[in-house]
Amino acid sequence: MSKRTMTLNLSPAEMDAIEELCEKKQLTKTALLRQCLRLYQVIEARIDAGEKIFFEDKKKAKSELMLL
Amino acid sequence: MRPSLPVEVFAVAEQKWVAGTLFFGIAEHNLEHYEQKWLPELLKRRRETPKLLKAGHEIAAVEDAHWDWAKKMLREHRAPLGFRSCAVEVEGETEGLMQVELATHRSRANKNLNLAYVDYISIAPWNRPWPGQLKRFKGVGSILLREAIRTSMDEGFRGRIGLHSLPGALTWYRDTLRMKAFGADQDYQGLHYFEFTEEQAERFMDEK
Amino acid sequence: MKFMKTGTPPTREWLMKAVELEADCDISAGPVLPVVEVSCPASAALVEVKREKVHEAFSILMRQLRLEQNLTVEELAHQIEVEPEQLHRIERHVGFKPPPRTLHRLADWHRLPVKAVIQMAGGVKRMNRSLEESVLCFAAKSESFERLNSDEKRLLNEFVQCLREQEE
Numbered sequence: 001m002s003k004r005t006m007t008l009n010l011s012p013a014e015m016d017a018i019e020e021l022c023e024k025k026q027l028t029k030t031a032l033l034r035q036c037l038r039l040y041q042v043i044e045a046r047i048d049a050g051e052k053i054f055f056e057d058k059k060k061a062k063s064e065l066m067l068l
Numbered sequence: 069m070r071p072s073l074p075v076e077v078f079a080v081a082e083q084k085w086v087a088g089t090l091f092f093g094i095a096e097h098n099l100e101h102y103e104q105k106w107l108p109e110l111l112k113r114r115r116e117t118p119k120l121l122k123a124g125h126e127i128a129a130v131e132d133a134h135w136d137w138a139k140k141m142l143r144e145h146r147a148p149l150g151f152r153s154c155a156v157e158v159e160g161e162t163e164g165l166m167q168v169e170l171a172t173h174r175s176r177a178n179k180n181l182n183l184a185y186v187d188y189i190s191i192a193p194w195n196r197p198w199p200g201q202l203k204r205f206k207g208v209g210s211i212l213l214r215e216a217i218r219t220s221m222d223e224g225f226r227g228r229i230g231l232h233s234l235p236g237a238l239t240w241y242r243d244t245l246r247m248k249a250f251g252a253d254q255d256y257q258g259l260h261y262f263e264f265t266e267e268q269a270e271r272f273m274d275e276k
Numbered sequence: 277m278k279f280m281k282t283g284t285p286p287t288r289e290w291l292m293k294a295v296e297l298e299a300d301c302d303i304s305a306g307p308v309l310p311v312v313e314v315s316c317p318a319s320a321a322l323v324e325v326k327r328e329k330v331h332e333a334f335s336i337l338m339r340q341l342r343l344e345q346n347l348t349v350e351e352l353a354h355q356i357e358v359e360p361e362q363l364h365r366i367e368r369h370v371g372f373k374p375p376p377r378t379l380h381r382l383a384d385w386h387r388l389p390v391k392a393v394i395q396m397a398g399g400v401k402r403m404n405r406s407l408e409e410s411v412l413c414f415a416a417k418s419e420s421f422e423r424l425n426s427d428e429k430r431l432l433n434e435f436v437q438c439l440r441e442q443e444e
Contacts, residue, residue: 024180025180025181025182026180026181026224026226027182027224028224030224031223031224032224034149034223034224035170035171035182035223035224037149038147038149038150038170038171039150039171039172041147041148041149041150041171042147042149042150042171042172044147045143045146045147045150046147048146049146073283073284073285074285075285075286075291076286076288076291077291078291078295085288085291090285128302141325142325145325145328145329146328186305186306187306188305188306189303189304189305189306190304190306191302191303191304196302197300197301197302203300206295206298207291207294207295207298209298209301209302209303210286210291210294210295210297210298210303211286211291211294212303213303214286214290214294218283222283231305231306232305232306233304233305234302234304234305234306236302236304237301237302237303237304237305239301240298240301240302240303241305244297244298244299244301245297274290
């Protein structure tokens with residue numbers, strides 16, 4: 001399948017966030033956005049299938065991530 | 069048509085290389101082969117295990133007879149960006165299957181970095197060691213592992229992969245490939261967790 | 277297909293080295309299920325995967341047919357006298373099962389056999405095999421875009437023609 005190109009309009013703060021994440025994760029901007037999309041899709045699919053997402057703190061206490 | 073790459077595997081009895089194909093994506097007939105051809109043999113071997121152990125054979129238990137491929141394929145269908153699966157076929161038979169997860173795993177060597185997590189990798193029972201039987205083909209597992217590393221490179225993870233080895237495969241991952249070992253993972257059925265670092269992956273892929 | 281690989285196959289030299297390394301090792305990795313017999317056969321998943329694909333194809337078809345007529349969801353809803361929210365949910369593919377009345381209205385409006393529309397929308401468990409094959413083929417080639425290019429229009433027309441040829 002051929003690749004498609006998309007132009008994004010982002011605020012300076014959003015661009016900064018991308019730059020920071022790219023550096024932290026050692027990814028190119030394209031690789032980072034693909035990773036974001038992948039994670040988003042996996043989470044949505046699991047929520048749609050009726051699963052819940054939890055965060056666990058250091059004391060092993062769980063709190064549900066509410067996706068409204 | 070599934071995209072594919074031509075590969076070769078080594079036929080042990082005939083002592084020759086034969087042509088095979090690495091397909092991207094697991095198809096319906098691969099699951100049928102698993103169910104109708106692999107599973108009966110895996111379950112038979114599982115039944116034979118205690119007797120063979122008693123007779124002094126050093127064999128690992130057949131642990132993957134119960135992998136829920138059904139569930140694996142469904143989750144990939146629902147979130148196709150998060151997974152890469154592939155199958156090795158030789159002469160129309162399924163010889164190896166693998167599913168790699170890309171969305172949610174991080175490297176344990178460096179928590180900031182993502183990696184390609186080999187969720188499941190399995191070869192047909194007749195390609196595994198078993199007393200009194202020659203492996204039919206060698207090389208299938210290596211081809212699949214190479215593909216996991218290539219996927220990691222394609223996605224910008226620089227070849228980093230992680231996996232939980234089944235007890236029978238510990239020798240390969242720990243001693244032969246010398247992957248970075250993180251010990252038994254109590255959150256994961258006590259299976260040993262291993263990673264290939266970028267450098268190790270590069271060495272494994274080295275064609276020279 | 278969701279992606280295309282462009283990698284190179286392993287060389288014979290690399291494979292020879294790999295085979296030597298493999299020796300008599302096993303390579304299996306992944307979690308094990310603590311059960312004695314397999315409860316859910318792999319083929320059961322295929323039925324479910326197919327069902328979801330058919331449902332997805334139905335969403336795309338409904339969206340493409342509406343776009344081809346240059347109608348908004350609201351305009352079409354008004355024409356066929358159903359709630360716009362129902363059409364939104366059908367097109368968004370959220371596993372929504374529309375009521376039979378809506379399916380009848382949609383089938384009439386688009387001049388499609390009601391039976392095929394109901395089957396695609398998940399109203400029956402077993403689908404006519406030839407219909408299933410055409411639907412899965414359409415689903416594999418189509419995507420949900422704002423505008424249809426000439427190839428997509430041709431694909432849509434061929435699929436609609438095939439649906440209309442299904443026995444009522």
